[in-house]
Amino acid sequence: MNDTLKRLSAKLGPFLGLILVVGLFSLPAEMREVFPTYANFRFVFIQTVIVAIGALGMTMVIVSGGIDLSVGSSIAFTSVVGASLIQRGWGPAGVVLVSLASGGLIGLLNGSAIAALRMIPFIITLGTLGIARGSAKWLAQDQTVNYETSPINTWMTAPTITFPEGGPVWLPGFLGRLVEFAGKLPLGVWIAVVLAALTSLLLRNTIFGRHVFALGSNEATARLCGIPTTRLKVMIYALAGCFFGLAGLFQLSRLRQGDPTVAVGLELDIIAAVIIGGASLSGGVGTILGSMIGALIMAVLRNGSQQMGWPTYFQEIIIGVVIIVAVFLDRLRQGKAS
Numbered sequence: 499m500n501d502t503l504k505r506l507s508a509k510l511g512p513f514l515g516l517i518l519v520v521g522l523f524s525l526p527a528e529m530r531e532v533f534p535t536y537a538n539f540r541f542v543f544i545q546t547v548i549v550a551i552g553a554l555g556m557t558m559v560i561v562s563g564g565i566d567l568s569v570g571s572s573i574a575f576t577s578v579v580g581a582s583l584i585q586r587g588w589g590p591a592g593v594v595l596v597s598l599a600s601g602g603l604i605g606l607l608n609g610s611a612i613a614a615l616r617m618i619p620f621i622i623t624l625g626t627l628g629i630a631r632g633s634a635k636w637l638a639q640d641q642t643v644n645y646e647t648s649p650i651n652t653w654m655t656a657p658t659i660t661f662p663e664g665g666p667v668w669l670p671g672f673l674g675r676l677v678e679f680a681g682k683l684p685l686g687v688w689i690a691v692v693l694a695a696l697t698s699l700l701l702r703n704t705i706f707g708r709h710v711f712a713l714g715s716n717e718a719t720a721r722l723c724g725i726p727t728t729r730l731k732v733m734i735y736a737l738a739g740c741f742f743g744l745a746g747l748f749q750l751s752r753l754r755q756g757d758p759t760v761a762v763g764l765e766l767d768i769i770a771a772v773i774i775g776g777a778s779l780s781g782g783v784g785t786i787l788g789s790m791i792g793a794l795i796m797a798v799l800r801n802g803s804q805q806m807g808w809p810t811y812f813q814e815i816i817i818g819v820v821i822i823v824a825v826f827l828d829r830l831r832q833g834k835a836s
Contacts, residue, residue: 512775512791519795523802533805540683541810546797547686548573548752551745552768553775553789554697555605555738560772562734563714563781564619566608569742569768570629570761574599576746578634580755581643581756599745605628605739609732623723627765634758643756686748690790693741696788710734714781766821782826796820 518623518753524534532538552569559566588596604626611622701707709730712720721727744815750756773779774795775788 550793555741555798561784568626570764572742573746573761575634576743577750579757587647601743602740605735609735
């Protein structure tokens with residue numbers, strides 16, 4: 499019975515945390531007409547997309563027992579790559595594929611260095627953080643990469659715009675209203691939802707996913723069981739890098755330009771989202787749903803702080819405290835489990 503309650507509380511923890519944060523920001527009288535509204539939460543969902551997609555890759559990395567501090571720099575680098583290609587007249591398919599490949603290449607380098615040199619991921623990815631950021635500035639010649647808006651590149655705005663009002667007339671009433679509601683949210687939100695569902699299936703219902711959990715639980719045991727841990731690490735970081743590359747494209751879509759200075763410190767939000775969602779820094783534990791709720795909590799915290807008029811430095815202090823509390827709760831969970 500106690501084990502059941504513990505598992506239930508672990509699964510419901512992120513949801514309760516989200517309800518608590520939303521409730522706290524909804525209490526002040528001056529916030530009741532602004533914060534708990536559909537228009538505001540639609541904006542929160544838009545803000546969540548980049549962190550959520552980054553959290554998909556980070557969940558796999560952390561569940562496997564690793565960490566990646568180069569996420570923010572990877573996002574900046576891939577956004578510059580995407581903007582540079584659009585500037586040169588590349589079409590949507592080429593821009594998306596090369597941007598994803600750029601993020602995957604950074605992840606591939608991380609995974610290869612970690613597996614080959616047998617160094618802790620913290621050190622390797624800390625070095626890659628500087629390499630990717632410097633490469634972004636070099637590629638952009640230390641300035642923003644702008645491109646002219648034209649019919650050939652208006653597709654870049656799709657993730658942050660909504661569909662026309664009203665559901666399709668050929669659908670029955672209920673389905674029409676359902677599509678109308680879905681159309682009020684940007685396409686990027688639904689892309690993140692679909693990717694989250696697919697990634698959850700990958701981790702929970704495939705041999706690859708089972709190997710990821712086994713690697714994070716005990717690498718030595720996983721190796722003795724015949725799991726190719728070296729190759730697996732490279733695959734995990736490379737796949738995570740592709741997610742970071744996609745997050746860079748969403749960053750480009752939001753800003754309408756490639757900026758090598760963006761996403762500084764974003765890796766902290768992404769890591770915090772995964773830990774708040776129930777993943778363990780020790781590896782072997784984590785869920786995609788929890789990470790998505792964690793990303794939403796981070797977005798609500800930032801949005802609520804802005805609505806309250808708190809200065810940026812105070813928002814950073816709050817995020818820092820949340821990260822410390824999340825890691826402390828993770829240690830408590832690990833202590834009870836042992």
